[in-house]
Amino acid sequence: MSRLLVSDRRIKPAKRGPPAEPTSDPKLQLAAMLVESSDDAIMATTLESVVTAWNPAAQRLFGYAAADVVGKNISFLLPADRIDELDAVLGRMEDGARALRYESKRVHRAGQVLDVAMTVSPIREPDGTIVGTSTIAHDITERKRTDAVAAEMAAIVDSSNDAIVGKTLEGVITTWNRGAQKLYGYTSAEMVGRSVSVLVPPDRPDEVREILADMVAHDARTDHFETQRVRKDGRVIDVSLTVSPIRDSDGVIVGASTVARDVTEQNVMAEALKASELRSVMALSHAKDEMVSLVSHELRTPLASLLGFTELLYSRELSEPQRKQYLAIMLREGRRLSDLINDVLHLQRLEAGHQDLNVAPADLEALIRRAVVSAGEDAKAPIRMLVSTPLPLVIVDTDAVLQVLANFLTNARKYSPEGGSILVTTRVVGDMVEIEIQDHGLGLPADALPKLFATFYRVESTDRRLIKGTGLGLAINRKIVESHGGHVAVHSDGPGRGSRFMFSLPAVVDTPKAADVLIVEDDIGYARLLQEQFVARGLTAVRAGDAETAERLLREGMKPRAVVTDLVLPGLQGEAFVGRLEADGVGAVPVVVLTVKNLAPAEISALERVGVTAVLPKEAGASQTAVGLITQALAPKVRGA
Numbered sequence: 001m002s003r004l005l006v007s008d009r010r011i012k013p014a015k016r017g018p019p020a021e022p023t024s025d026p027k028l029q030l031a032a033m034l035v036e037s038s039d040d041a042i043m044a045t046t047l048e049s050v051v052t053a054w055n056p057a058a059q060r061l062f063g064y065a066a067a068d069v070v071g072k073n074i075s076f077l078l079p080a081d082r083i084d085e086l087d088a089v090l091g092r093m094e095d096g097a098r099a100l101r102y103e104s105k106r107v108h109r110a111g112q113v114l115d116v117a118m119t120v121s122p123i124r125e126p127d128g129t130i131v132g133t134s135t136i137a138h139d140i141t142e143r144k145r146t147d148a149v150a151a152e153m154a155a156i157v158d159s160s161n162d163a164i165v166g167k168t169l170e171g172v173i174t175t176w177n178r179g180a181q182k183l184y185g186y187t188s189a190e191m192v193g194r195s196v197s198v199l200v201p202p203d204r205p206d207e208v209r210e211i212l213a214d215m216v217a218h219d220a221r222t223d224h225f226e227t228q229r230v231r232k233d234g235r236v237i238d239v240s241l242t243v244s245p246i247r248d249s250d251g252v253i254v255g256a257s258t259v260a261r262d263v264t265e266q267n268v269m270a271e272a273l274k275a276s277e278l279r280s281v282m283a284l285s286h287a288k289d290e291m292v293s294l295v296s297h298e299l300r301t302p303l304a305s306l307l308g309f310t311e312l313l314y315s316r317e318l319s320e321p322q323r324k325q326y327l328a329i330m331l332r333e334g335r336r337l338s339d340l341i342n343d344v345l346h347l348q349r350l351e352a353g354h355q356d357l358n359v360a361p362a363d364l365e366a367l368i369r370r371a372v373v374s375a376g377e378d379a380k381a382p383i384r385m386l387v388s389t390p391l392p393l394v395i396v397d398t399d400a401v402l403q404v405l406a407n408f409l410t411n412a413r414k415y416s417p418e419g420g421s422i423l424v425t426t427r428v429v430g431d432m433v434e435i436e437i438q439d440h441g442l443g444l445p446a447d448a449l450p451k452l453f454a455t456f457y458r459v460e461s462t463d464r465r466l467i468k469g470t471g472l473g474l475a476i477n478r479k480i481v482e483s484h485g486g487h488v489a490v491h492s493d494g495p496g497r498g499s500r501f502m503f504s505l506p507a508v509v510d511t512p513k514a515a516d517v518l519i520v521e522d523d524i525g526y527a528r529l530l531q532e533q534f535v536a537r538g539l540t541a542v543r544a545g546d547a548e549t550a551e552r553l554l555r556e557g558m559k560p561r562a563v564v565t566d567l568v569l570p571g572l573q574g575e576a577f578v579g580r581l582e583a584d585g586v587g588a589v590p591v592v593v594l595t596v597k598n599l600a601p602a603e604i605s606a607l608e609r610v611g612v613t614a615v616l617p618k619e620a621g622a623s624q625t626a627v628g629l630i631t632q633a634l635a636p637k638v639r640g641a
């Protein structure tokens with residue numbers, strides 16, 4: 001400062017004009033030389049901010065030559081928003097400040113804004129009167145930029161979820177971010193200055209030293225490696241570490257930074273995945289083994305007897321009764337073979353999810369009755385039905401549900417070698433209907449119950465040695481029921497005490513009330529074809545797989561504007577159904593009959609008498625004709641649509 005104070009002598013308050021003549025005073029000459037050669041920009045101004053001195057460094061910094069600026073108000077250097085700064089600084093000087101150090105911004109001649117550090121000192125007359133100020137300024141733009149980058153980096157490090165720890169080459173912790181606190185449980189205050197060895201499990205005493213030595217030796221970053229660390233709470237965690245060298249400004253490695261990530265959970269998951277993959281591979285290969293043994297046994301047995309009897313029939317002269325007996329055996333074995341192949345294929349389709357369900361409202365009671373009829377009479381093991389009323393309609397694929405019922409009923413008889421009655425009951429539970437099949441047969445040991453619905457599972461016991469089967473029926477049942485959103489269950493009080501099999505199906509919560517057409521057709525494919533053709537014409541259509549379901553729909557308030565029905569139906573026949581339409585609340589709507597039956601004219605007139613509009617033989621194009629007829633009859637609605 002003193003040298004400037006020396007040069008002050010040249011400055012007179014509020015004096016304008018060229019700088020004073022060169023002095024002959026050696027002290028002043030030295031001072032002037034120092035100012036000229038300084039690397040810092042040095043400027044002097046009057047109390048009115050008029051520039052009185054401007055050294056070459058100021059020219060380098062701000063782009064103006066002394067000749068351009070001396071005598072001018074220095075405000076040209078200030079950005080517009082900092083004009084007040086000059087007065088504020090002068091005010092501080094007058095308040096007795098010796099020197100002011102601060103950072104500010106100034107505008108270069110070329111327009112760019114520079115960050116500058118300034119030291120402003122008062123220039124005084126010998127009597128102490130302030131007559132101006134001297135300012136030393138230097139460019140800190142670059143420093144500011146690196147400060148900003150460093151601050152940003154520090155913020156990134158601090159906010160990282162990874163634990164980032166800096167340490168010296170001796171392993172003394174120098175930095176500890178929030179991620180580290182989260183991972184290890186220690187705060188930065190607890191850890192900075194301590195040895196990193198606190199974190200290392202006791203069985204790896206040399207690990208840190210080796211890592212650091214390796215890093216220095218190879219002058220390189222370590223790629224991720226997995227190890228273990230100990231948390232503050234003592235818990236050992238699996239971590240993935242990346243160690244990078246920290247260098248000083250000369251590039252010499254002075255420490256290391258470690259990024260750690262907790263991979264404990266990831267490792268546990270990977271282990272679990274491996275285990276479960278292994279299990280499923282084992283299960284798969286086990287299932288395959290079972291399949292192979294089943295094929296070799298179950299398929300070969302009927303095939304062997306088929307081939308054996310064919311050979312006999314072919315090579316021997318047999319009596320007629322004998323021939324018939326052999327053919328009967330062959331037929332039975334052939335059927336068994338065909339059942340087995342069908343079961344395997346069916347299950348395979350169900351498991352692959354290729355079996356689309358064709359669901360429609362159905363009268364469960366009619367379905368059960370049909371299954372009971374199909375099971376046939378057996379005086380030793382009669383089947384009784386106890387159906388709770390009113391039983392809601394269920395929304396199911398009728399073919400699939402009939403198969404489920406058939407499997408349970410067949411088993412009930414098959415595993416009741418001594419006979420005994422079989423009871424089918426139903427009950428409504430929430431929006432599901434539960435169906436139970438109870439028998440008084442062989443029953444089941446408790447340990448078999450959990451495995452019973454598994455593919456190929458069969459109970460091995462002496463009393464069932466002679467009962468043939470594949471172990472697929474219950475697995476198929478479970479698949480079908482579950483794909484309807486229901487579930488299966490089994491209960492038995494033990495061997496010899498009978499079994500109870502239960503399954504549930506979804507009930508129709510709201511019977512569709514408004515539909516243009518009711519389609520009564522047990523051939524699901526044909527029913528869907530009709531439905532799609534109606535929909536294409538802008539009409540809504542509801543399918544019923546049998547006349548009982550159709551009647552239930554009508555009784556529950558469905559008011560179709562037209563009916564299409566088959567005549568050959570599983571339970572109640574089409575003729576009876578159309579005859580009762582009036583009684584079911586559907587009068588005077590178009591009714592089209594589609595049938596494979598070859599009807600006599602009298603039969604056709606009988607149908608017409610009960611209100612049938614048209615009888616069409618089920619042949620190519622018949623569905624289109626039926627849809628066309630009905631669309632025409634309902635035309636106003638279609639035009640309006």
Ligand code: ADP
Pocket residue numbers: 407411412413415439441442443444452457458459460464468469470471472473474475498499
């Ligand atoms: P399969 O009858 O072809 O062996 P299932 O999958 O239908 O195959 O049945 C699996 C096993 O469950 C049968 O082997 C049988 O031991 C047992 N099981 C099924 N139904 C009954 C029942 N009603 N009573 C006793 N055991 C049964």
